Amino acid sequence: MFPLFFGDGCFEEGVTHESLNFAALHRLPVVFICENNNYSVYTSLSERQPNRSIHGIAAAHGLTTFSGDGNDVEAVTRAAENAVEFARSGAGPQFLEFSVFRWREHCGPNFDDHLTYRTPENVVEGQKRCPIQLALSKLAESKNFDDQNSRIVRAIKQEIDDAFRFAIESPIPAVGELGKFVFAEA
Amino acid sequence: MTVRTYIEATNQALKQAMRSDSNVVVIGEGVPDPKAIFGSTAGLMDEFGPQRVFDMPLSENGMTGICVGAALTGLRPVLVHQRIDFALLSLDQLVNIAAKWHYMFNGQATVPLVVRTIIGRG
Numbered sequence: 001m002f003p004l005f006f007g008d009g010c011f012e013e014g015v016t017h018e019s020l021n022f023a024a025l026h027r028l029p030v031v032f033i034c035e036n037n038n039y040s041v042y043t044s045l046s047e048r049q050p051n052r053s054i055h056g057i058a059a060a061h062g063l064t065t066f067s068g069d070g071n072d073v074e075a076v077t078r079a080a081e082n083a084v085e086f087a088r089s090g091a092g093p094q095f096l097e098f099s100v101f102r103w104r105e106h107c108g109p110n111f112d113d114h115l116t117y118r119t120p121e122n123v124v125e126g127q128k129r130c131p132i133q134l135a136l137s138k139l140a141e142s143k144n145f146d147d148q149n150s151r152i153v154r155a156i157k158q159e160i161d162d163a164f165r166f167a168i169e170s171p172i173p174a175v176g177e178l179g180k181f182v183f184a185e186a
Numbered sequence: 187m188t189v190r191t192y193i194e195a196t197n198q199a200l201k202q203a204m205r206s207d208s209n210v211v212v213i214g215e216g217v218p219d220p221k222a223i224f225g226s227t228a229g230l231m232d233e234f235g236p237q238r239v240f241d242m243p244l245s246e247n248g249m250t251g252i253c254v255g256a257a258l259t260g261l262r263p264v265l266v267h268q269r270i271d272f273a274l275l276s277l278d279q280l281v282n283i284a285a286k287w288h289y290m291f292n293g294q295a296t297v298p299l300v301v302r303t304i305i306g307r308g
Contacts, residue, residue, distance in 0.1 A: 014247065015245075015247045015248045015251065015278070018243070018245035018247060018248025018249070019248050019251070019252075021243055021245065021248075022242075022243060022245060022248060022249070022252060025243065180293070181288050181289045181292060181293040182288075182289055183288070184288045184293075184296045184297075
């Protein structure tokens, strides 16, 4: 089984349709997962695609499809589990489309909302649907929630800190290494 | 000295490669058809079967990508383009994908892929 992630912009590339066609033709165990955040860089979906669903096109290619809210952790888990099980059982390729919100800039760790490619209202609405906050508010009533939550948050923070430290402390590659592995040895 | 046409030599080379390595597969539009890419793939389907010799959709870009994936995971694909015009659609995958994996993975991955194309009649 092979999971494959891409965005809404990918759906305008011909090769995506070629891949869907081939996967359906040979009933390959692939789970296609489209994270639709409505933007390709700063160009909105309505300027790039007609008013029809992305998963509908996948269905027309012969794939089994599901679409839902990508901010609902439990719904995403259920849909993904089903799709993986179907793909593994030989039911052919599966297609999941999740609507999501773009939090930060197109490429990088900063915010770019000052460029006004979307309205402040859009941003506020999107942020209200934070998948982590939604999941936390559901879990808040469970037993020992605070203890477990702080333990998980601590572990995640530790993992991120370790990764940063490793990157910062690693030496910069030498210029002489630039051409290494450009060509494979015969 | 044995004299062979290019077509005969190509056909013989494919058969030799396929006999000596069961991971070699041949894929291309028209590969198993009655004209067999001007005869260069003649007899392959009979000898090696549909698991190793197969036709493809008219999706040169996508199929090149699929062959790149197959090569990365252990197969030895020979992708055949019957017309140079369509072969150019492979370039996206060859330039942007196939050529980069070895460097990207610090020499740990290779893409042993053969792409055949024919200019004129070959």
